[in-house]
Amino acid sequence: MPEQAPIEKQEYNITVYTENHVGLLNRIAMIFTRRKINIDSLNVSPSEIEGIHRFNIVINETEEVVSKIARQIEKQVEVLKVYFNTNEDVIWQEMALYKVPTDIIAEKAKVERLLRENGARAVVIRKDYTVFETTGHREETDNLIKVLQPFGLIEFVRSARIAIIKGSDGFNRKLREFERAEPGQDAIENEFLNSRDNVFSM
Amino acid sequence: MLTQEKQAPALPETDTMISGSQALLHALSVEGVDTIFGYPGGAIMPIYDALFDFPGNMKHVLVRHEQGGIHAGQGYARASGKVGVVFATSGPGATNLITGLADALIDSTPLVCITGQVFAHLLGTDAFQEADVIGITTPVTKWNYQVTDATEIPEVLAKAFHIARTGRPGPVLIDITKNAQLQKFPFQGYKRCDHIRSYRPKPIVRKEYIERAAELINSAKKPFVLWGQGVMLGAAEQEFREFLEKSGIPAAWTIMGAGALPSDHPLNVGMLGMHGNYGPNVMTNECDVLIAIGMRFDDRVTGRLDKYAKQAKIIHLDIDPAEIDKNVKTTVPVWGDCKETLPLLTQLVEKKQHTEWLAKFQEFEQQEIDAVIREELFPTSGEMTMGEVIQQLNELTKGEAIIVTDVGQHQMVACRYAKLNHTRSNITSGGLGTMGFALPAAIGAKFGAEDRTVVAVIGDGGVQMTIQELGTIMQSGVDVKILILNNQFLGMVRQWQELFHERRYSFVDIQSPDYVTVAKGYGISGRSVNQRADLNDALKEMLEHPGSFLLEVMVTKENNVFPMVPQGCSVSEIRLK
Numbered sequence: 182m183p184e185q186a187p188i189e190k191q192e193y194n195i196t197v198y199t200e201n202h203v204g205l206l207n208r209i210a211m212i213f214t215r216r217k218i219n220i221d222s223l224n225v226s227p228s229e230i231e232g233i234h235r236f237n238i239v240i241n242e243t244e245e246v247v248s249k250i251a252r253q254i255e256k257q258v259e260v261l262k263v264y265f266n267t268n269e270d271v272i273w274q275e276m277a278l279y280k281v282p283t284d285i286i287a288e289k290a291k292v293e294r295l296l297r298e299n300g301a302r303a304v305v306i307r308k309d310y311t312v313f314e315t316t317g318h319r320e321e322t323d324n325l326i327k328v329l330q331p332f333g334l335i336e337f338v339r340s341a342r343i344a345i346i347k348g349s350d351g352f353n354r355k356l357r358e359f360e361r362a363e364p365g366q367d368a369i370e371n372e373f374l375n376s377r378d379n380v381f382s383m
Numbered sequence: 384m385l386t387q388e389k390q391a392p393a394l395p396e397t398d399t400m401i402s403g404s405q406a407l408l409h410a411l412s413v414e415g416v417d418t419i420f421g422y423p424g425g426a427i428m429p430i431y432d433a434l435f436d437f438p439g440n441m442k443h444v445l446v447r448h449e450q451g452g453i454h455a456g457q458g459y460a461r462a463s464g465k466v467g468v469v470f471a472t473s474g475p476g477a478t479n480l481i482t483g484l485a486d487a488l489i490d491s492t493p494l495v496c497i498t499g500q501v502f503a504h505l506l507g508t509d510a511f512q513e514a515d516v517i518g519i520t521t522p523v524t525k526w527n528y529q530v531t532d533a534t535e536i537p538e539v540l541a542k543a544f545h546i547a548r549t550g551r552p553g554p555v556l557i558d559i560t561k562n563a564q565l566q567k568f569p570f571q572g573y574k575r576c577d578h579i580r581s582y583r584p585k586p587i588v589r590k591e592y593i594e595r596a597a598e599l600i601n602s603a604k605k606p607f608v609l610w611g612q613g614v615m616l617g618a619a620e621q622e623f624r625e626f627l628e629k630s631g632i633p634a635a636w637t638i639m640g641a642g643a644l645p646s647d648h649p650l651n652v653g654m655l656g657m658h659g660n661y662g663p664n665v666m667t668n669e670c671d672v673l674i675a676i677g678m679r680f681d682d683r684v685t686g687r688l689d690k691y692a693k694q695a696k697i698i699h700l701d702i703d704p705a706e707i708d709k710n711v712k713t714t715v716p717v718w719g720d721c722k723e724t725l726p727l728l729t730q731l732v733e734k735k736q737h738t739e740w741l742a743k744f745q746e747f748e749q750q751e752i753d754a755v756i757r758e759e760l761f762p763t764s765g766e767m768t769m770g771e772v773i774q775q776l777n778e779l780t781k782g783e784a785i786i787v788t789d790v791g792q793h794q795m796v797a798c799r800y801a802k803l804n805h806t807r808s809n810i811t812s813g814g815l816g817t818m819g820f821a822l823p824a825a826i827g828a829k830f831g832a833e834d835r836t837v838v839a840v841i842g843d844g845g846v847q848m849t850i851q852e853l854g855t856i857m858q859s860g861v862d863v864k865i866l867i868l869n870n871q872f873l874g875m876v877r878q879w880q881e882l883f884h885e886r887r888y889s890f891v892d893i894q895s896p897d898y899v900t901v902a903k904g905y906g907i908s909g910r911s912v913n914q915r916a917d918l919n920d921a922l923k924e925m926l927e928h929p930g931s932f933l934l935e936v937m938v939t940k941e942n943n944v945f946p947m948v949p950q951g952c953s954v955s956e957i958r959l960k
C-alpha cells in the first residue's frame with residue numbers, strides 16, 4: 182500500500198483468480214455484504230488457464246477499504262490471487278443490448294446514422310424488432326439509451342464489466358509456482374515490498 | 384498404571400470395498416483423532432453405525448446439545464493443541480453448531496465438524512431435517528465442503544485437517560449426504576494433505592523486515608511487547624521466552640495469550656485491554672516501540688484507535704496478512720509464523736535490560752494494588768469477592784490448573800488474577816464472548832489434557848445456558864471442577880447499566896436454581912458457601928474430590944470489575960474506579 186492512500190472513494194476493479202469450487206461465489210460475496218459494501222458489477226468467467234476462474238468485481242470505495250477487502254478475499258482457501266486496480270490501470274468493457282421496433286428504425290434514416298456513430302451493430306433483425314449491440318464504457322452504453330429512447334426502446338440490458346489489467350503478465354507462471362510445495366520468493370510476493378504493484382499478497 | 388499405546392486400526396487394503404462412513408472413520412484415525420464429541424440423528428446414522436464397532440480406541444463423548452459438543456471440541460483443541468472433532472446430524476443438529484463455529488473462527492480454534500445431510504437426490508426439496516448447512520456455515524468457517532459421493536471422502540478429510548490446523552487455524556465443516564455415507568467404493572488409501580495450491584498457510588519470511596524490526600528494537604529506549612494467542616497457536620512459547628529474555632523487554636498479554644509466559648515471569652507485566660492492568664494500558668501510550676506478537680489489536684484491547692500508541696513505532700508479527708494494518712498501522716510488518724520469525728529476531732537483537740523502564744510498570748502496579756487489587760483479593764470484611772475466590776484457588780492449585788472461564792465479570796476477574804504456570808491453561812471465549820462456553824469447554828479440555836486439573840469458572844447466568852452438559856459429565860465420568868461465582872446478577876451487564884445507564888437495572892436480575900441439588904440430580908457432588916470462613920475448605924474439597932464437583936460461591940452482588948477502559952475511551956484514560 183502506498184504511504185498516502187487516497188481517501189476519496191473511486192471505482193476499483195478487483196480481479197480474483199480462483200479454483201472452480203461450488204460455494205466460492207457465496208463466500209466472496211459475503212465478504213462485501215458483511216461490510217455493507219455494494220458490488221457494482223460482478224463477472225465470473227474462465228481465465229487464460231483451464232480450470233481457473235476469474236472474477237471481475239467493481240466497487241466504489243477508498244483504497245484502504247479495497248485493500249483490506251482484497252486481503253480478506255485472498256484469505257479464502259480456494260482463492261489463488263487477488264489484484265485491485267483503478268480504472269486507469271485496466272482496459273475495461275461492458276456490453277449492452279438494445280431492442281427497438283424495426284418499423285421505426287427502417288423509417289428513419291437518422292437512427293441508422295446514430296447507431297453507427299455509437300458503434301452499435303445489429304445482432305438480430307426481425308420484422309417486429311431489431312436488437313443492437315454495443316460494447317464500451319458505461320458512458321457510451323448509457324448514451325445510446327438516451328439516443329434510442331425517443332425511438333421506442335423496448336428493452337435494454339447491460340453486462341457486467343470485464344477488465345484486463347494493463348500491467349499484468351497473466352497468471353500462468355504464478356500458477357506453476359503455486360503448484361510447487363515450496364514456491365520461490367517470486368510467487369510469495371510480500372505485499373509490503375511490492376507496494377507499487379497493487380498486488381496484494383502471497 | 385500402564386497406559387496402552389493408542390493403536391490405530393490398520394487401513395483397509397487398496398480396492399477393498401468400504402462405505403463412506405468407514406472411510407471417514409479411517410481418515411479420523413490416521414489423523415490421530417482420539418476423541419469425538421457428538422450427537423446422533425437420522426442423517427448421520429450410517430456414520431454412527433460404523434462407529435459402533437470401529438476398531439481401535441477412538442472415544443465418542445455423547446453430549447447433551449450440539450452447542451455443548453462444539454464447545455467441548457473447542458476446549459479439547461485449546462487444551463491439547465490438536466484438532467477438535469465434532470459430529471452432528473442434519474438440520475437442527477447442524478444449526479446448533481453455529482455459535483460454536485463463529486466462536487472458533489474468531490478465536491482461531493482448529494476444528495473439523497462432520498454433519499450428516501439428507502440424501503443427495505433430496506437436496507433442495509425441503510426434505511425432512513434439511514437445512515442449507517453449507518450456506519449457513521460459510522461465514523463462520525475457514526472452509527466448508529459438501530460431500531455427495533463417498534469416493535471424495537479421503538481426500539476431502541485430508542484437506543479438512545490440513546486447513547483446520549495450519550496457518551491461522553480455524554473451524555472446518557464437512558457436510559456429508561446420507562447416500563455418500565452408505566455408498567460402498569473401492570478404497571484407494573488415505574494420504575495426508577500437506578499442500579493445496581490455492582492455500583498458503585504461511586509465507587517465506589523476508590529477512591529485510593526482521594532486520595528493520597531488530598534495528599528499531601535495538602535503538603528503542605522504551606520498548607514494549609504485546610503478545611496474544613498467536614504465540615500459542617504457533618507453539619512458539621519457548622522462542623517467545625528467549626526473545627524476551629535476551630531483549631529484556633517488558634511484555635503484556637491479551638486474555639487469549641494468557642499463560643504463554645508464566646504469570647510470575649519477571650518480564651510479564653500483566654494484562655492488556657478494557658479490564659487489563661493499569662500499567663500496560665497506560666504504557667501503551669508511553670512506549671517508543673511497540674512489538675505486537677500474534678495478537679490482532681482487538682477493540683477490547685485498543686480502546687479508541689485514533690488515540691492508540693500514536694507516539695510509537697509499531698512492529699507487528701502476525702501470520703495473517705489480513706491482520707497487518709487492519710486496525711493499527713504498522714511501521715514494520717513481520718509477516719510470518721512467529722515460531723520462525725521470533726528466533727530470527729532474537730538473533731539480531733542486542734542483549735539488554737530495561738531496568739528503569741520496567742520499574743515504571745512496577746510503580747503503576749503498586750498504584751493498582753492500592754486502588755483495586757488488595758481490596759479485591761484480600762478483603763477482610765463484607766461479602767466475598769470474586770477475586771478472593773480466584774486468589775485462594777491459586778494458592779491451592781499453585782497455578783498448575785487449567786482455568787476455563789465463561790463470559791462476564793467472573794471471566795475478567797479470573798483472567799486478571801488466575802495464576803498460570805503453563806501454556807494452554809487459560810481457555811475462554813474471547814472474540815465472540817459466548818456465554819455458556821465454559822462448562823462444555825471444560826469437559827473438552829479435560830479430555831484434551833487428562834492429567835491436568837480443569838476448573839471451570841462460570842457465572843450464574845452463563846452456567847444456565849449450557850447446564851444440560853452436566854449430563855455429559857455424569858455419563859462420561861469426566862473429572863471437571865465447576866466453580867460458580869454467583870452474584871445473582873448478569874453482572875457484567877449490570878456493571879454497564881450502573882456506570883453508563885444510570886443504574887437502570889433492566890432485566891439483569893437473574894434467579895438461579897439450587898445448583899447443588901441440580902448437580903445431585905446428575906450424580907455430581909456439590910456444595911454452596913456464602914461465608915468467607917468456609918471458602919478455603921470448600922475449594923479444597925472441590926479440588927480433592929475424586930471426580931467432578933460443583934462448588935457455588937455466593938459473592939457480593941454489586942461489585943464492579945476495575946480497572947476499566949470505558950468504551951470509546953483511549954487506553955490512557957483507564958479508570959481505577
Ligand SMILES: Cc1cc2nc3c(=O)[nH]c(=O)nc-3n(C[C@H](O)[C@H](O)[C@H](O)COP(=O)(O)OP(=O)(O)OC[C@H]3O[C@@H](n4cnc5c(N)ncnc54)[C@H](O)[C@@H]3O)c2cc1C
Pocket residue numbers: 489490491550551552610611612613614616617618636637638639640654655656657658659676677678679680681683684700701702703706719720721722790791795812813814815816817875
Ligand atoms: C467480556 C469480555 C471482555 C474482554 N476484555 C478483554 C480485555 O480486557 N483484554 C483483552 O486482552 N481481551 C479482552 N477480551 C477478549 C477480546 O475480545 C479478544 O478476544 C482478545 O483480545 C484477542 O486476543 P488475541 O488477539 O491475542 O487473540 P486472537 O484473536 O486469537 O488473535 C490471534 C492473532 O495471532 C495471529 N496468529 C495466529 N497464529 C500465529 C502464528 N503462528 N504466528 C504469528 N501470529 C499468529 C492471528 O493471525 C491473530 O492475529 C474480552 C472478551 C470479553 C468477552
Ligand SMILES: Cc1ncc(C[n+]2csc(CCOP(=O)(O)OP(=O)(O)O)c2C)c(N)n1
Pocket residue numbers: 789790791792793794816817818819841842843844845846868870872873874875876
Ligand atoms: C450468549 C450470550 N448472550 C448474552 C451475552 C451478553 N452478556 C455478556 S456478560 C453477560 C452477563 C453474564 O452474567 P453471569 O454469567 O452471571 O456472569 P457475571 O458477569 O455475573 O460474572 C451477558 C448477558 C453474551 N455474552 N453471550
Ligand SMILES: [Mg+2]
Pocket residue numbers: 791842843844868869870871872873874
Ligand atoms: Mg452473575
